[in-house]
Structures are given as C-alpha cells and as structure tokens.
Amino acid sequence: MHSREVFIGIIQENESLIYKVAKLYTNSREDEEDLYQEIVYQLWKSFPAFRAEARLSTWMYRIALNTAIAHLNKAKRKGNHLPIDEGLLNRTDSTDNLKEEQAKILYDRIKQLDTIEKAIILLYLEGKSYEEIASITGFTATNVGTRLARIKQKIKSQIKK
Amino acid sequence: MELDEMKILWGEMSAEMEKQKKLTGSLIIRMANDRYTNKLNSILIPELLGTLVCIAGLLFITIEFQQLNTWYLQACGIIAVVILVSLPFLSFKSIFKLRSVNILQNNYRQSLLEYAIGKKRFVQVQKLSFYLSAVLLLVLLPVMAQLISGKDMFAVNRLWLWYAIAFPFFYPFSQWVFRSYVKTVEEAENMLKEL
Numbered sequence: 001m002h003s004r005e006v007f008i009g010i011i012q013e014n015e016s017l018i019y020k021v022a023k024l025y026t027n028s029r030e031d032e033e034d035l036y037q038e039i040v041y042q043l044w045k046s047f048p049a050f051r052a053e054a055r056l057s058t059w060m061y062r063i064a065l066n067t068a069i070a071h072l073n074k075a076k077r078k079g080n081h082l083p084i085d086e087g088l089l090n091r092t093d094s095t096d097n098l099k100e101e102q103a104k105i106l107y108d109r110i111k112q113l114d115t116i117e118k119a120i121i122l123l124y125l126e127g128k129s130y131e132e133i134a135s136i137t138g139f140t141a142t143n144v145g146t147r148l149a150r151i152k153q154k155i156k157s158q159i160k161k
Numbered sequence: 162m163e164l165d166e167m168k169i170l171w172g173e174m175s176a177e178m179e180k181q182k183k184l185t186g187s188l189i190i191r192m193a194n195d196r197y198t199n200k201l202n203s204i205l206i207p208e209l210l211g212t213l214v215c216i217a218g219l220l221f222i223t224i225e226f227q228q229l230n231t232w233y234l235q236a237c238g239i240i241a242v243v244i245l246v247s248l249p250f251l252s253f254k255s256i257f258k259l260r261s262v263n264i265l266q267n268n269y270r271q272s273l274l275e276y277a278i279g280k281k282r283f284v285q286v287q288k289l290s291f292y293l294s295a296v297l298l299l300v301l302l303p304v305m306a307q308l309i310s311g312k313d314m315f316a317v318n319r320l321w322l323w324y325a326i327a328f329p330f331f332y333p334f335s336q337w338v339f340r341s342y343v344k345t346v347e348e349a350e351n352m353l354k355e356l
Contacts, residue, residue, distance in 0.1 A: 008186040016178040037192045044193040046265040066264040066272045103174050106167055116355055119269050124164075125171040138268030152164050 007047050011040060014060055017126075018043075021061075024110055024118055025068035035071045042067045061126075061136045065119050072115070109158055117151050124148060208256065212249040218301070219245040225308045233315060234307050237300040244297045248290060255286035274356055280349040284342045291338060295331065299324060 011018070022036040042063050050059050110121055123133045130141040139147070222238050222245075229238045267275065303314040314320045 004190070005186075008189050011189050012184050012186070015184045016175060019178065020175075037195070040189060040192045042264050044189075049265065062268060063264060065269050066267055069269070069272045069276050070264055072276065099170070099173065102170055106170055106174075109167070114355070115273060115352065116269075125168050126175075127168075127172070136269060138270030148164075155164060155167070 003047070007044060010047075010056065010060075011043065014057070017057070017060055018064060020122065020126075021064040021068055023107060024122060025071065027111070031071075035068060038071060039064045039067045055132075058132065058136055061123065061128075065136070069115065109155060112158060113151065113154065117147065117154070120144060120147050121151050208249070208253060211252065215245045215249050221308065222304060228308055228311075229304065230307075231313065231315075234303060234313065237304045240300045241297060241304055244293050244300075248293060248297070251286050251290055251293075255283050270356060273352060277349040277352040277356070281346055284346050284349075287342065288339060291335065295335075 018036055018039045022032050022039060026032040026035050043060065046059075046063055050056075110118060113121060119137055120133060120139075123136060128136070130144045133139075133144045134141040137144070219242055222242055226235075226238055229235045263275070264272070303320060306312045306314045
C-alpha cells in the first residue's frame with residue numbers, strides 16, 4: 001500500500017489522540033485548530049522515519065506532545081492555518097449533558113496543571129503504564145509515580161478551593 | 162473528582178469520541194501541505210521586512226558616510242552601522258533557536274529542557290535588542306539629519322543637552338518594559354528546576 005494511504009489510515013485511526021492533545025494545550029478555538037494542524041503536519045513530516053518496531057501510539061504521543069511544547073513559543077498567528085469549517089473540532093465529549101459538563105470540568109482541571117504534569121496525567125488517563133509514560137516523556141518510571149502522586153494531591157486541593 | 166473517577170470519565174469520553182471520526186483523507190493531506198507553505202511565510206516575512214529596513218539604512222549611511230564631517234557624527238554613523246548589522250542577526254538567531262525544539266527526535270523532557278533554555282535566551286536577546294534599539298535611535302537622529310538636510314543637530318539643537326536630560330529617565334522606563342519578561346524567565350527557571 002502507498003505510504004500516503006497508510007499515513008491517512010493511521011491519522012484517521014488516532015484522530016481523537018490529536019484532538020485531546022490540541023485541546024489540553026490551548027485556550028482558544030483558534031489556537032486549538034492551529035495546534036491540531038501542526039501535529040498532523042509534524043506526524044506527516046516524521047512518518048518516513050517511523051520504525052515499525054516502535055509502538056505506534058508511543059511515536060504519536062511523542063510527536064504530538066513535543067509539538068505542543070514547540071507551540072507554546074508561538075504567538076497567535078491569525079489566518080495562518082487552514083480554516084477547519086468542517087466541524088472537525090465540534091465534537092461532543094459526551095452525548096449526555098451531565099457527562100458533557102463533567103468532561104468540561106475535567107479538561108479545566110487538567111489545564112490548571114503545569115506543562116510537565118499535563119503530559120503525565122494525559123498519558124495516565126489514556127491508560128498508559130508507568131513504563132510507557134516513562135518511555136514517552138523521558139522521566140524514569142519511579143519519577144512518573146512520584147509526579148502522579150503529586151498530581152493527585154494537587155487535584156484534591158483544586159477540589160477543596 | 163478523584164483521579165480514579167477522572168480516569169473512568171476520560172475513558173467514557175474517549176469511547177464517545179471514537180464514534181465521531183471526522184477526518185477525511187483529503188483534509189489530512191491538505192492540512193499537511195497547507196502547513197508546509199504557511200510555515201515558510203510565517204517565519205520569514207516579518208523578519209525579512211525588518212532586515213530589509215536595516216539593510217536600506219545600512220546602505221544609505223555607508224554610501225553617504227563621507228558627508229559625516231565631524232568625529233562625533235562619524236562615531237554615530239559607525240555605531241549605527243554596527244547596530245543595523247547586529248539587530249537582524251540577533252533576531253534571526255534567537256527566533257531560530259526558539260523554534261529549534263527537535264520534535265522528531267526528542268522525548269518530552271528533552272523538549273521541555275530545550276524550550277525552557279530557549280525561552281531564557283530569547284528574553285536575554287530581547288533585552289539586548291531593546292537597549293541596542295534605544296542606542297540606535299539616539300545615534301540615527303543626528304546622522305540622518307546630517308545626511309538628509311545637512312544639519313549638525315549637535316551644533317544647532319544642543320542635542321548633547323537633551324541626551325543628558327533624557328538619560329536618567331531611560332532606566333526606569335526600561336525596567337517597566339522588562340517587567341513582563343521577568344515572569345517569563347521565572348517560569349522557565351521553575352520548569353528547569355522541575356526537570
């Protein structure tokens with residue numbers, strides 16, 4: 001199969017991963033669209049170097065999270081991205097109104113964490129093991145555990161406020 | 162909401178999202194191609210415009226340099242030329258450094274390290290550029306007055322005196338300008354400590 005079709009298939013299969021990273025690392029719809037497209041672009045750029053022996057999700061998270069960091073440097077660049085008017089980002093996190101509200105609270109809580117914690121909690125919530133989180137982030141598995149314990153405390157204190 | 166509850170909710174949310182696949186093949190390719198074209202423009206156009214202005218000033222002063230007929234105007238001319246060369250160089254260097262996070266090779270920790278170090282350097286370069294621009298403004302004024310209208314502003318308008326009066330106000334002004342930078346540097350330093 002042509003590599004372009006393979007790439008399209010991978011992106012389609014994992015589009016919610018890109019959506020979640022873009023949503024967590026931005027504060028406006030415009031920035032979200034910008035980061036979303038940048039992640040797709042960076043994945044496309046790095047796709048030829050992707051080795052099948054590495055886990056696909058590890059590669060995707062690594063590129064997506066690195067792109068999110070690089071994106072922190074950029075000021076808003078109006079009109080510099082393809083307008084996504086096809087409802088791409090108009091997803092509902094849940095069809096249930098209550099769940100939708102809870103999802104909003106969840107995103108808000110995570111957005112209050114710092115840049116390091118944000119990635120660790122995202123990967124934890126995505127069901128990654130400490131070892132997988134360690135291989136994506138470059139921290140040791142023990143360090144990931146320590147940081148997660150700290151994040152738990154932080155979230156508890158957020159709730160008390 | 163405890164962490165475990167968050168995980169359950171996140172799982173439900175992810176399952177819901179999986180049902181809403183929206184990306185088409187053509188949209189993915191359009192995004193990648195569009196990005197590639199825009200990337201070149203967004204980096205280069207504003208920087209190139211600034212550089213062109215600097216080069217135009219630089220050429221004008223260099224070509225007309227013999228009209229600067231006193232030692233102090235010549236000194237101002239030389240300082241202006243040096244700054245007009247340095248400013249675009251510093252700007253390009255810091256921007257490319259800031260954008261140099263190696264997305265394809267790094268892990269998250271390495272990217273954050275590069276980001277935090279780059280941010281600190283960027284602020285230092287911004288500060289240096291601010292001071293250089295202030296000096297440029299001071300030296301360019303008499304040089305241009307001489308080159309364009311043949312007037313020695315130091316002799317005619319007692320420019321030295323105005324410089325002396327304005328100088329004490331410059332430091333507090335620069336501190337006011339740099340206040341927002343302090344927060345950026347602190348954030349970058351905190352991130353470095355955490356890493």
